[in-house]
Amino acid sequence: MNAHAKPMPATASKSPALAGQVRVPGDKSISHRSLMLGGLASGETRITGLLEGEDVLRTGDAMRAMGARITRQGSEWIVTGTGNGCLLEPEAPLDFGNAGTGSRLTMGLVGPYEMTTRFIGDASLSKRPMGRVLDPLRQMGVQVLEAGAGDRMPLTLRGPRHAAPITYRVPMPSAQVKSAVLLAGLNARGVTTVIEPVKTRDHTEKMLAGFGAAIEVETPADGERHIRVEGQGRLAGQVIAVPGDPSSAAFPLVAALIVPGSDVVIENVLMNESRTGLVTTLIEMGADISFENRRDTGGEEVADLRVRASELAGVVVPPERAPSMIDEYPVLAVAAAFAKGETKMLGLDELRVKESDRLAAVARGLEANGVDCEEGADTLVVRGRPDGKGIGGGTVETHLDHRIAMAFLVMGLAAEKPVTIDDRAMIATSFPEFLTLMTGLGAEIA
């Protein structure tokens, strides 16, 4: 993406009932990890359903720059890995564009290598805190040769001759930090332990086990998860079918709930319980969602979600649910704008360090479109209007944030007046098919 490209606004307008059966692209978290672990393993990894969004393609470029071979053959991606411990020093900086996951996990992956690696990204990524990953890496002996103020990108890492395994208690609920430390542990001699006080998405643990790493997860009585990985083991290429991304499914799902008369099926959505907080919340709000054809694919549960327009009512969303729906708050806030009464979302501090300050971006977007809301330090209260009366008519600043862009386009489909976003370009980072998929269901977006 050209960071200096002219912004491309988009406008969503009140739409007729949405109808149809759709598939959303592959899960972003699993897609990043498939390319990373495939690129690191010995032998071939074959991936179907990979998300071909810009964030994930950048991870593919980074793994190629460090020696992996990655090609697309028809609908399948074939990755030939270097073998654990055998990544090569990249000749140029690794450019992660807009991607927090790609950059932070790769810092963990390469940190312990005795080589110099430079990380760069777009204006949004360069504002995001990287100290959360650099702190544990420093403890392992990794030098940070260059970093922007407050440990931001661009930054350069230099690994030690022998990285030290550590025990690290993750200070904030972050799957990216947990994963970076576990991936770094793959190249430290001995056992690296991550203690996770609050469970976050568990794809790294599950996939490392699938690739043959010596990893164990224990949840003692105190509830803290202890994850141990033994370094310098062999990883073997795998066959992976990436399930549909629940964070992308969230957009047609909420659209179908708020546009009267809608009836939509979203097929093959990942139902891993560390990712289903939004569905749980919407059902508490009165959403008509049924799970059809529940099945297991490659160790993950998936289902087809049938969603019918529903009368929603406000709820309190507890803070402990945040990790299982962290990327879904912008679109939950949109659902809340059409719910009866008040929806109170608690424990949102991590929203402030995403592609934008999402708590502020959502609040400003709601206000610009006539929705009554209150932004607290780590809370958001939204007072809804079930008939959509008075909602819309504003332009939303997306701040290079794909989820803000998609959430407010969904809002426009049920609002009295159209909703405009200042730039749709970033949608391609996680959901390139969004506009085609939504207009295919009957959404009026131009």
Ligand SMILES: O=C(O)C1=C[C@@H](OP(=O)(O)O)[C@@H](O)[C@H](O)C1
């Ligand atoms: O590990 C992952 O794949 C992700 C973890 C989450 O970030 P944090 O770890 O910063 O919460 C999430 O917001 C991101 O979209 C994907």
Ligand SMILES: C=C(OP(=O)(O)O)C(=O)O
């Ligand atoms: C936070 C997100 O992604 P990342 O941290 O990978 O940029 C997201 O996709 O909503």
